[in-house]
Amino acid sequence: MGVVRTTIGEVNFSDNGKGKAVVFLHGYLESIEIWSDFVETFYKKFRVVLVDLPGHGKSTVNNDSVSMDEMANAVNEVLNHLGISKVVLVGHSMGGYVTLAFANRFPEKVKGIVLFHSHPNPDPPQKLASRLSDIEKVSSGFLAKIVEASIPNLYANENVKRFEEYVARSKSIALKTSAKGVVAALSGMVNRDDRNDVIERISSPVLMIFGRKDNLIPSDVAEKIVQKHPASRVCWLENSGHMGFIEERNQATAAIASFLTEAFDND
Numbered sequence: 001m002g003v004v005r006t007t008i009g010e011v012n013f014s015d016n017g018k019g020k021a022v023v024f025l026h027g028y029l030e031s032i033e034i035w036s037d038f039v040e041t042f043y044k045k046f047r048v049v050l051v052d053l054p055g056h057g058k059s060t061v062n063n064d065s066v067s068m069d070e071m072a073n074a075v076n077e078v079l080n081h082l083g084i085s086k087v088v089l090v091g092h093s094m095g096g097y098v099t100l101a102f103a104n105r106f107p108e109k110v111k112g113i114v115l116f117h118s119h120p121n122p123d124p125p126q127k128l129a130s131r132l133s134d135i136e137k138v139s140s141g142f143l144a145k146i147v148e149a150s151i152p153n154l155y156a157n158e159n160v161k162r163f164e165e166y167v168a169r170s171k172s173i174a175l176k177t178s179a180k181g182v183v184a185a186l187s188g189m190v191n192r193d194d195r196n197d198v199i200e201r202i203s204s205p206v207l208m209i210f211g212r213k214d215n216l217i218p219s220d221v222a223e224k225i226v227q228k229h230p231a232s233r234v235c236w237l238e239n240s241g242h243m244g245f246i247e248e249r250n251q252a253t254a255a256i257a258s259f260l261t262e263a264f265d266n267d
Contacts, residue, residue: 012058027093029174031057055181065187112263156213156241211240
């Protein structure tokens, strides 16, 4: 574990394993804790860096809003601190938005990107309204209610009972997030840019992982994204919602491991 001080706050990270560097970026209302079981396999072959994004986990945030670009800058400061110049980034959900912002700002450092239940599109009107509503609710002290209602929805409907222990763990991690951090992240997601152009022009490989039973990114929406970016690799998790690294851990691990070998092949 370590901490890097940045202009937007202190950024907590972990650094384990040896070899080519892989950075895992968690989603909204998550922290590096969410990866604990999933990344163990990767420690054997790679240097794995986990980052608590600003306002989440043990990372702080100074501002009322933190953009995806500012989060990407914070990740870059961690990498500079560790002396890492080339990485593959694996971004879950909001972490995927940060991954695309990083690829846009620091393309020379990117060996590949994995959008893990994430996408390059801006929020549609309904989602935008939902985030703005959540900002008001959190600011009024209702974070616990949002967590209770939203976390089960991250899992495929039929998996909520099956992964009851993990749902409870996800709620526990979410409740550790400060209200200030939640509002800052929501504000940043509301104002994020369309990043489809990043995928179109990036020279390094891209892997998209989608769950067929994702309540947040329905299959028809994911299919349109896949069709728009035919050069990208795609992994469909047939029995997953938005948490494939838990719901179908083995399949997700295999897909990312294969992609990492390909992405680092040119070194």
